[in-house]
Amino acid sequence: MDPLSALSLAATLVQLVDFTSKIVSKGYHIYNDTDQALPQNVALEYLVTDLQNLNARLHHHDRLSCATRDEQALEDLSASCAVLADELVSRLNKLKVADDAKHRKWKSFRQALKSVWSKEELDAMAAKLFEYRNQLEFHVLLSLKEKIDLLEIQLSNHFDRLDEATKCIIRMLEQNETPFTNEFKAQNTIIAKLHHDNRLHVSKEHEKTRVEIIQAINAHRVSKGESDRVVPILGATSDARKHAVVISILDSLKFPSMCDRYDGIDDAHKRTFDWIFRHESNVHSWSNFSDWLVQGAGIYWINGKPGSGKSTLMRYIYEDARTLSLLGQWAGSPDNLTVAAFFFWKSGTADQASQTGLLRSLLYTILSKHKTHIPAVFPDEWRTFYDRKSAQSEFTMLGLFEHRWTLKQLKAGFQRFFQIDLGRVCLFIDGLDEYDGDHTDTISLLKAVASTNIKICLSSRPWVEFQEAFESQPSLRLQDLTFDDIALYVNEKLTENERTFFDQEPLKISYFVSEIVTKADGVFLWVKLVVRSLLDGLNNGDSIAEFDRRLHELPSDLESLYTQVFNNISSRYLAEGSQIFQIMRATNNWKPKATHSASEIRLCALTLSFAIEDTEERAINTPAMLISDDEIVKRVERIDKRLKVCCAGLLELSSKPSLCRNEPREDGNTTTVLERSRKLSVKYLHRTAKDFLDNDQILANIQRATTGTNFSVYSSLLKSSLLWLKICRSPSQRIRYFRPRLELPMEIAYAAQEESNTSNVELLDELGASISRLRPVKADFLDPKYSIMTYERFDESWPDNFLFLASRFSLSTYLAVKLVMPNTKTGREGAHSYLFHALHRQFFVPPDFTGILSEHTVDLLLQYSSRADIKEGWICALNYIVNAHTSLLRHGDAALMLIKIFKLFLDYGADPGLRVMGNERSDGPREYSVSDVLDRISAYHPEAAAEVYRMVNRRSRFLYRAGLSRRTKTPDPRKWHSRYH
Missing domain, CATH: 1.20.870 (Son of sevenless (SoS) protein; Chain S, domain 1)
Structure with missing residues (x-):
């Protein structure tokens, strides 16, 4: 019998003997998460299930040849334990009673067993268990000590097949913390003598694997230094294990707002930007884009004024089928082509405006297509994820394996990927000027990557650093090329209005279109704002003269236009608009202080609705509920209207409310209305709108509207977080989702305390009750991938005592109120x-x-x-x-x-x-x-x-x-x- 099989069998026997001993003991109880004795049949179900699982492992144990008497003793003991377990399962099943039966409570399972076993039989079984324990301690371990090197077993590829209980026993033995007797401590000295011989054997096997993998790595042109780090982690492991690591690494590269900017960019107006794929021979003001896609190399730079439509054009190019078709000609075949995109967004989250976010997004897209190369791109990280995978599956809910990618790691992986010959790659990167950092650093990185096999289409404002970097590259200046697009847009918007007078005055339309195009000077955003204002006038019954006067009164530059729009907000809506502007600014600038899982506050329409429409009393008194789809739709539609009226359209929803349209999920099901509502985030009309609202004078005007009121930005968001917890549908994996649901409202509570030094006692009391409702209970850990140890660690990490959580998040004003209350326990509770x-x-x-x-x-x-x-x-x-x-x-x-x-x-x-x-x-x-x-x-x-x-x-x-x-x-x-x- 090989040592690993012997150890696995011994581990199973230890568990079985210990478990059955407890069952027949005089005081064995099973408790649930409220420390109350479980109902009889539920408790029996736990016992029978656990005992059957242990017994099944004995029955399915491979009966191998035994070279020594001690090994034969181990096999004999296994057979005896299996017989005993079968008998105990049979007796336990007889204890099950009907739901309406009387006398449902026992002082112990031994008392219950007396109804199907005599005292003499129970005592005999206890004696057998004691005898089995002695045999296990002295006969079996005598054999194990001569054959097993505990440290080298952990290096064995067979160790992957051990369950967590067996691994735990190995580590306990290594640390002299055995669950048996102190005699085992002396065994370590004897076992250590075999360490040298086993190390030589394992080293030879590792060297053999090392040579094979180095050859494979060299085939991908990875340096020897990198292959040395890959070698120890690419052993003969199961495909399922590797796949799990791949998924974990890809998931860690993703971030919640990764696609928000892309999704929030308006679709190009029909028939606009079509010229990008056509290039008349008499036009020399820009480089032929189609030619660059087919046969160009390096970088293509799209530049333009603020608001000229660069992001809309970039999305149009990225989505158009002609782009892939032309790139396919360059690559030779679709299989030889990889395309990825990133849209910077300074008005969004930190990840959306950082080089870290850029690299995570690009690498996620690229590696999703080239999964087999992840170990070569991230050798150190692969090893880390691989080593932790078994523990990660069990302790994900503790958040201890959440990988924090550093810029150094991402840059290294990005550069490694492009050292591997994987065909041809085209990257689309929008808004380089919205990167919140040193632009020269990103420019250098992208220029270093661009080559004959890697081309990059960039867009940015025409700042000096970009002009100097890209002046020799193919490029276009957008505002010089959109006059026809603007004319088409204005003409269609004005003529499609039901109240237009242009059907009676057809010649006037050409005049007004020409005036707007001339004043716009290529700034599409200005055109949209002006057309919106003119259409409002038409809806109010403006005559041709009033229409003309309104057009000439509108400023020709964006900032002045923003000022006019802002000043035109009705006084009756100023207070509500001020609250919305302040909440938007706070969520946009949100930086958690202690928890990465709370790294973003996604201000969706429903979050804003809870924050400004619901009172604190309603948030506290509303019971836990499932919000109806009709109410969600009504709330979203109200917020859409309030943004237009109270914020003059300077804030808007990321897309038109379309909550009734079913969308597929990754698991094959369709999304719920609640899930779709989360995607309707509140955003700035444009980066220039954010810059305007962040102006000190404008900001002072915004804050002045709520001066003297009890409005608090973070208390409003805390109220919103509480309502989210109450409407939250309990997920199937509530262990996994507990931590992020807990930490964001706690961080917001801390921010509310810092903002106004308020205790928010009632809100926090109710928050504690809601968190307790969502907290996983012991029954959630009955899944085979968890163990009782998992629950105990979870229970210690996230205790069911809200004052402990308040202490963790430094909610001192709340604690000051609660600790003086007579019913509060101020001493040590628990561990x-x-x-x-x-x-x-x-x-x-x-x-x-x-x-x-x-x-x-x-x-x-x-x-x-x-x-x-x-x-x-x-x-x-x-x-x-x-x-x-x-x-x-x-x-x-x-x-x-x-x-x-x-x-x-x-x-x-x-x-x-x-x-x-x-x-x-x-x-x-x-x-x-x-x-x-x-x-x-x-x-x-x-x-x-x-x-x-x-x-x-x-x-x-x-x-x-x-x-x-x-x-x-x-x-x-x-x-x-x-x-x-």
């Missing part, structure tokens, strides 16, 4: 204290986030903490400082805040002699004294730190003289991390 949750949560703040730790929250919680709680919090605080990313310590007043927290703990009697472990040094963990920890932050605020140094010294001397000074056992933060990782 950890309030201080622990406030401080330990900061370990998981990404390095580029500022965090939400607050000295006010710490000060408040210290007042309600015991000495044990203070010690636990002190350890957390020291570990946080030791392991904090340098960029976080340098951020604003973060270091000063940490120094203040340091001082607070010392004021409350924290031990200055405590020592903690830190992982800062490259040569491994080391111990840090309190003074060492203070050294990490003192350089940023030396004066404030000097006082704390004096406090540490004074208190240390006092404790020494009092005979209380001692060297405290060094706490290791990795033990805490292991609870969550």
